Amino acid sequence: MTQTQRILVTGSTGTVGRQVVAELLARGHVVRALTRDAARADLPADVEVVQGDLSAPDSLIPALEGVTGIHLITFGGAYFAPLGSGPRILELAREAGVRRVTVLHGGGPSPLEDAVRADDGVDWTVLMPVEFMANALEWADGIVASGEVREPFVSRLSAMVHEGDIGAVAAVALTEEGHAGQEYVITGPELLTVGDKVAAIAAARGRDIALVELTEEQAVARWRAAGHPEDVIGFLLEAYGNTPEVGRTVLDTVEKVTGSPARSFARWAAEHADAFSVTGAAGTA
Numbered sequence: 001m002t003q004t005q006r007i008l009v010t011g012s013t014g015t016v017g018r019q020v021v022a023e024l025l026a027r028g029h030v031v032r033a034l035t036r037d038a039a040r041a042d043l044p045a046d047v048e049v050v051q052g053d054l055s056a057p058d059s060l061i062p063a064l065e066g067v068t069g070i071h072l073i074t075f076g077g078a079y080f081a082p083l084g085s086g087p088r089i090l091e092l093a094r095e096a097g098v099r100r101v102t103v104l105h106g107g108g109p110s111p112l113e114d115a116v117r118a119d120d121g122v123d124w125t126v127l128m129p130v131e132f133m134a135n136a137l138e139w140a141d142g143i144v145a146s147g148e149v150r151e152p153f154v155s156r157l158s159a160m161v162h163e164g165d166i167g168a169v170a171a172v173a174l175t176e177e178g179h180a181g182q183e184y185v186i187t188g189p190e191l192l193t194v195g196d197k198v199a200a201i202a203a204a205r206g207r208d209i210a211l212v213e214l215t216e217e218q219a220v221a222r223w224r225a226a227g228h229p230e231d232v233i234g235f236l237l238e239a240y241g242n243t244p245e246v247g248r249t250v251l252d253t254v255e256k257v258t259g260s261p262a263r264s265f266a267r268w269a270a271e272h273a274d275a276f277s278v279t280g281a282a283g284t285a
């Protein structure tokens with residue numbers, strides 16, 4: 001059993017951050033959670049919620065007081081625009097006595113991740129998850145409204161990872177020895193097509209779901225209609241149409257770091273079955 005530590009989690013109200021918070025609490029640590037809006041954070045009652053903005057790093061000074069570790073995101077605005085304030089955040093963390101840092105890789109270079117990697121004053125670990133299982137929540141509205149999923153590239157393979165496992169790897173790296181200087185590619189336990197995922201969600205909610213394959217042109221039109229900028233659309237086309245090997249390779253990182261096997265998509269679908277069910281989505285029994 002490791003000693004109880006106080007850890008600051010940034011991005012704490014997000015898909016990954018909430019899981020980092022949960023996994024730290026489950027291991028008995030004290031969690032301080034950063035958000036720009038404490039009133040809307042909706043975090044567990046035993047979390048120390050602090051307000052601050054990563055794009056104004058000095059607003060983090062009170063949040064950093066007395067923490068031994070910090071989990072960092074690399075972005076601070078719309079469409080995950082990389083933060084320019086990374087070096088200052090690291091400087092403040094070191095001044096506050098932070099010893100361990102995890103950083104959630106943002107899929108490309110960022111000044112914050114560069115600053116972390118260059119910092120020999122802290123034990124850092126870079127977390128490089130592949131596609132999140134939570135991305136399947138984007139299908140919830142279509143499934144609830146019409147019982148169908150409309151997607152391009154339905155045969156693409158993904159090693160998608162349960163966000164709870166990203167949180168678990170972060171929690172271990174932030175509180176235990178042996179993870180300094182590591183870059184952890186974090187994956188789920190199996191390769192899945194879009195069809196496999198849709199079938200797992202259908203099984204979890206107990207009702208069939210139709211899978212309609214969109215052409216590339218139809219997908220681009222839909223992303224444009226949703227207001228995505230062209231560079232984001234280009235990223236999605238590349239990620240889905242030409243998934244890099246790293247995104248379709250299963251690794252044993254989760255088990256090696258946490259001691260528990262990576263969680264399956266079937267488990268994720270069972271945990272989220274309500275989001276894909278008429279009753280769950282409508283919030284009625």
Ligand SMILES: NC(=O)c1ccc[n+]([C@@H]2O[C@H](COP(=O)([O-])OP(=O)(O)OC[C@H]3O[C@@H](n4cnc5c(N)ncnc54)[C@H](OP(=O)(O)O)[C@@H]3O)[C@@H](O)[C@H]2O)c1
Binds near residue numbers: 011014107128
């Ligand atoms: N989706 C995928 O498949 C995938 C795969 C690999 C990597 N990634 C990477 O994962 C990251 C996204 O993580 P996520 O999905 O957990 O994010 P998310 O759910 O969109 O949450 C965003 C979080 O960032 C916080 N935040 C944003 N701007 C902030 C600022 N200026 N100051 C303080 N906090 C700020 C928000 O806090 P408040 O609003 O409470 O302030 C919120 O907690 C991206 O870097 C992405 O590239 C995603």
